[in-house]
Amino acid sequence: xxxxxxxxxxxxxxxSEINNTIDSLYLTKNCYxxxxxxxxxxxxxxxxxxxxxNNRINTDSMIDPKNPTASxxxxxxxxxxxxxxxGNLAYVAVNGVVYDMTNVAAxxxxxxxxxxxxxxxxGVFASCHDGQPILSTLPVVGVMAP
Amino acid sequence: MxxxxxxxxxxxxxxxxxxxxxxxxxxxxxxxxxxxxxxVWLELTGCSxxxxxxxxxxxxxxxxxxxxxVNIIYDNSLMVADGEAAMxxxxxxxxxxxxxxxxxxxxxxxxxxxNVIGQLxxxxxxxxxxxxxxxxxxxxxxxxxACACDGGVTAAKPNPSHAVSIQSVLNRKVIKLPGCPCHPxxxxxxxxxxxxxxxxxxxxxxxxxxxxxxxxxDICPRRPFFDQGIxxxxxxxxxxxxxxxxxxxxxxxxxxxxxxNQHVNWPIGDDSPCIGCAQFGFPDRMEPFISYNTxxxx
Amino acid sequence: xxxxxxxNPVTRISGFLEIDTTVDNSIVSDxxxxxxxxxxxxxxLTGRSPFDAVxxxxxxxxxxxxxxxxxxxxxxxxxxxxxVPDQGKYLRDIIHGCEYLQNHIRHFYQYTLPxxxxxxxxxxxxxxxxxxxxxxxxxNDLIALHYLDSLEISRSAHEMLAILGGKAPHNHGIFxxxxxxxxxxxxxxxxxxxxxxxxxxxxxxxVPDAQTIAHYYQDYFDMGRGYGNFLSFGCFNNYSQLxxxxxxxxxxxxxxxxxLDPDKITENIVTSWYTDQTDTFTPYETIAExxxxxxxxxxxxxxxxxxxxxxxxxxxxxxxxxxxxxxxISAMDxxxxxxxxxxxxxxxxxxxxxxxxxxxxxxxxxxxxxxxVGKGLIDTTRGALGHWLKIENKVISFYQLxxxxxxxxxxxxxxxxxxxxEKALIGTRINDTASPIELGRIIRSFDPCIxxxxxxxxxxxxxxxxxxxx
Numbered sequence: 046x047x048x049x050x051x052x053x054x055x056x057x058x059x060x061s062e063i064n065n066t067i068d069s070l071y072l073t074k075n076c077y078x079x080x081x082x083x084x085x086x087x088x089x090x091x092x093x094x095x096x097x098x099n100n101r102i103n104t105d106s107m108i109d110p111k112n113p114t115a116s117x118x119x120x121x122x123x124x125x126x127x128x129x130x131x132g133n134l135a136y137v138a139v140n141g142v143v144y145d146m147t148n149v150a151a152x153x154x155x156x157x158x159x160x161x162x163x164x165x166x167x168g169v170f171a172s173c174h175d176g177q178p179i180l181s182t183l184p185v186v187g188v189m190a191p
Numbered sequence: 192m193x194x195x196x197x198x199x200x201x202x203x204x205x206x207x208x209x210x211x212x213x214x215x216x217x218x219x220x221x222x223x224x225x226x227x228x229x230x231v232w233l234e235l236t237g238c239s240x241x242x243x244x245x246x247x248x249x250x251x252x253x254x255x256x257x258x259x260x261v262n263i264i265y266d267n268s269l270m271v272a273d274g275e276a277a278m279x280x281x282x283x284x285x286x287x288x289x290x291x292x293x294x295x296x297x298x299x300x301x302x303x304x305x306n307v308i309g310q311l312x313x314x315x316x317x318x319x320x321x322x323x324x325x326x327x328x329x330x331x332x333x334x335x336x337a338c339a340c341d342g343g344v345t346a347a348k349p350n351p352s353h354a355v356s357i358q359s360v361l362n363r364k365v366i367k368l369p370g371c372p373c374h375p376x377x378x379x380x381x382x383x384x385x386x387x388x389x390x391x392x393x394x395x396x397x398x399x400x401x402x403x404x405x406x407x408x409d410i411c412p413r414r415p416f417f418d419q420g421i422x423x424x425x426x427x428x429x430x431x432x433x434x435x436x437x438x439x440x441x442x443x444x445x446x447x448x449x450x451x452n453q454h455v456n457w458p459i460g461d462d463s464p465c466i467g468c469a470q471f472g473f474p475d476r477m478e479p480f481i482s483y484n485t486x487x488x489x
Numbered sequence: 490x491x492x493x494x495x496x497n498p499v500t501r502i503s504g505f506l507e508i509d510t511t512v513d514n515s516i517v518s519d520x521x522x523x524x525x526x527x528x529x530x531x532x533x534l535t536g537r538s539p540f541d542a543v544x545x546x547x548x549x550x551x552x553x554x555x556x557x558x559x560x561x562x563x564x565x566x567x568x569x570x571x572x573v574p575d576q577g578k579y580l581r582d583i584i585h586g587c588e589y590l591q592n593h594i595r596h597f598y599q600y601t602l603p604x605x606x607x608x609x610x611x612x613x614x615x616x617x618x619x620x621x622x623x624x625x626x627x628x629n630d631l632i633a634l635h636y637l638d639s640l641e642i643s644r645s646a647h648e649m650l651a652i653l654g655g656k657a658p659h660n661h662g663i664f665x666x667x668x669x670x671x672x673x674x675x676x677x678x679x680x681x682x683x684x685x686x687x688x689x690x691x692x693x694x695x696v697p698d699a700q701t702i703a704h705y706y707q708d709y710f711d712m713g714r715g716y717g718n719f720l721s722f723g724c725f726n727n728y729s730q731l732x733x734x735x736x737x738x739x740x741x742x743x744x745x746x747x748x749l750d751p752d753k754i755t756e757n758i759v760t761s762w763y764t765d766q767t768d769t770f771t772p773y774e775t776i777a778e779x780x781x782x783x784x785x786x787x788x789x790x791x792x793x794x795x796x797x798x799x800x801x802x803x804x805x806x807x808x809x810x811x812x813x814x815x816x817x818i819s820a821m822d823x824x825x826x827x828x829x830x831x832x833x834x835x836x837x838x839x840x841x842x843x844x845x846x847x848x849x850x851x852x853x854x855x856x857x858x859x860x861x862v863g864k865g866l867i868d869t870t871r872g873a874l875g876h877w878l879k880i881e882n883k884v885i886s887f888y889q890l891x892x893x894x895x896x897x898x899x900x901x902x903x904x905x906x907x908x909x910x911e912k913a914l915i916g917t918r919i920n921d922t923a924s925p926i927e928l929g930r931i932i933r934s935f936d937p938c939i940x941x942x943x944x945x946x947x948x949x950x951x952x953x954x955x956x957x958x959x
């Protein structure tokens with residue numbers, strides 16, 4: 046499935062979830078349930094925001110993650126300089142694509158669950174985020190040298 | 192702070208929820224429609240921070256818990272009995288109905304002898320033995336705080352006492368209330384719900400969704416700064432703590448609206464980053480807590 | 490007739506403690522105090538970011554976390570050569586003072602009083618076979634009510650702490666330079682009003698309650714003396730404007746009060762389950778390795794010494810050294826000194842509050858040196874607390890802790906002198922060996938905190954019984 050198809054699918058899915066939540070909100074009288082539903086709604090809206098941002102970033106940066114030749118190519122040594130420390134940007138590689146984590150919320154202080162940037166994190170990514178639509182939301186800056 | 196009348200209904204309802212649940216449980220116990228249940232507070236390999244946190248709670252507070260809601264059979268920090276008499280009291284409950292609250296991890300090194308919680312019939316009772324004997328028989332097991340839920344600081348590397356979470360020892364449902372310490376509201380809300388209705392809705396990691404469903408980042412009052420890329424350069428700044436290492440974006444809990452100690456303040460309100468104490472992996476995977484030389488260009 | 494009396498667990502303390510005594514003809518002839526919990530913070534801290542020590546070491550103890558925040562922060566300031574402005578000292582000392590209040594109030598009402606009064610026996614938490622309860626019913630019942638009232642007061646001491654520190658336990662406020670946030674007019678006035686209620690409670694309930702207990706248990710003025718050696722690292726002192734509001738670092742031995750010399754502090758592991766190249770070392774020297782097979786050791790509590798001698802630390806030591814309390818040295822004096830100290834601390838906080846300037850930002854963007862060492866010595870709720878650290882390649886390479894309870898419940902060195910807690914138990918007359926309430930009353934007067942002492946425990950003879958379980 047292409048990124049665009051994935052994007053559309055996620056989008057439709059979230060919209061239908063939101064409609065469901067709103068329907069349920071009409072029905073519930075219990076404030077505990079209501080809170081839970083409102084929380085769901087907030088989460089779903091956050092997901093949409095993420096998808097939209099990604100779409101914008103991908104368009105803005107004119108980098109097509111599906112077409113690696115169009116973007117910057119990183120050697121492991123080059124990638125290793127993007128440590129997120131001492132003013133350096135925070136880059137991470139997953140499945141051959143290099144992402145800029147500098148301003149990604151979950152990478153506060155340029156670290157994430159004990160992981161540091163400047164590395165290929167394909168293995169740990171698969172073990173923690175398998176099946177989650179995360180990569181499509183991240184800004185792409187290039188690819189790893191083959 | 193807490194006296195705003197125009198706050199978001201979602202937030203104010205959330206704060207009211209705990210006292211609503213507790214008052215309902217107290218009223219039901221008073222009129223006899225609900226039985227007062229036994230409660231065992233088992234402190235294992237930790238710092239006593241969760242019992243102290245519970246004592247800091249209000250509406251309902253510890254006084255409500257101890258006098259109106261449950262029979263506290265055992266709690267090493269507060270019970271009057273000591274020595275073997277205390278241990279006998281603890282183990283005499285095993286055949287009765289009881290809810291088990293656990294704070295602290297379980298030290299397993301050298302057959303658990305790194306943490307002995309008492310002596311029974313002349314033999315030491317290790318934390319490991321206590322949880323193994325009392326965990327399976329309890330009607331509910333609630334793990335309070337980072338250590339009980341996930342090993343926490345007690346299991347921080349190199350984990351000298353080989354400490355593990357409660358769940359690693361017990362093959363049964365353990366309700367988890369992570370946090371360092373656990374907020375008294377999270378505990379009292381969960382407990383009140385259990386008394387009234389049984390097990391509350393839990394997420395995939397067995398945390399009650401009524402407290403652990405939304406990321407701090409998503410409801411953080413400093414979120415607009417993040418969205419605009421305005422970041423604190425040091426502690427004490429009033430903007431987004433992201434560059435200093437804030438773990439709010441990976442920690443799903445309701446700190447920003449609930450706050451601490453009668454809802455007066457919270458870490459980000461104190462101009463410091465969230466250190467992710469209510470997320471699994473704390474502290475090792477949440478460090479460094481404070482970073483000063485990150486991606487900001489000089 | 491010789492008989493062994495063991496109390497385990499000693500409830501109503503912080504952490505896990507065993508008292509192991511030999512009683513000859515109703516007199517305690519020997520006593521050992523054993524901490525039953527080991528986590529090993531000194532090992533854990535190695536390799537971590539120095540900044541993280543402040544929040545990390547707080548997790549040593551849930552009841553006195555700010556104490557560790559103070560000591561670790563001061564050690565970092567010493568290592569990084571950072572001078573703290575008075576406003577920073579005031580603010581973090583207020584946080585630390587609130588912890589004193591929370592601690593002393595909880596210790597007196599929740600931990601100490603149940604040894605001396607009867608709480609409602611229809612409550613399972615309070616039900617116990619107690620003996621030797623002497624208060625007339627009306628006085629007993631009044632104090633029992635105060636037990637419950639005090640919950641609200643100690644809670645509001647932590648609320649004060651959180652106003653400046655973000656949350657309690659395990660605050661975020663105390664940090665290099667003072668505290669993370671700034672005082673505001675709103676915060677200061679809220680602190681005043683909470684402090685007012687706490688002070689009223691101490692003056693009108695806590696002090697009279699303590700005096701009532703002392704009146705009915707006067708024999709405890711002659712019990713649990715210990716050595717009468719006192720040591721303090723000082724607290725609420727060193728302000729450039731206000732000077733010393735409480736106490737500078739002093740020791741007291743053989744009726745002589747002297748300035749403390751930190752270089753005279755050693756730790757000894759002769760009777761502790763550790764080995765190293767040397768049995769006696771200074772704090773910067775080494776972190777001893779656990780060694781459970783070591784013979785003649787009976788506990789994992791180390792034995793800190795000052796000039797080679799065991800010293801007591803805590804509220805009585807401070808009140809004695811500052812000259813505020815010189816009634817005597819005993820279990821009851823320890824309890825009274827703690828209660829009077831609560832009153833004193835509330836007064837100090839009031840002075841500090843009146844000197845706050847709203848809006849002062851104390852924080853800078855700090856840089857960690859590549860290589861450095863530093864120590865933070867401060868008197869905390871339970872007594873003298875020291876953190877000694879070394880930094881190499883910008884990370885912690887060495888971290889030494891000596892906590893108040895390590896001083897008070899210390900083990901023995903080659904001279905076989907018992908630790909202060911053990912010494913206080915030895916010689917005690919036990920009225921009824923089936924109910925040795927004297928032991929708990931004496932040891933609780935030290936306010937032990939085993940969570941802080943982070944000791945390791947093993948008794949080879951007990952291994953068999955544990956294997957049955959595992």
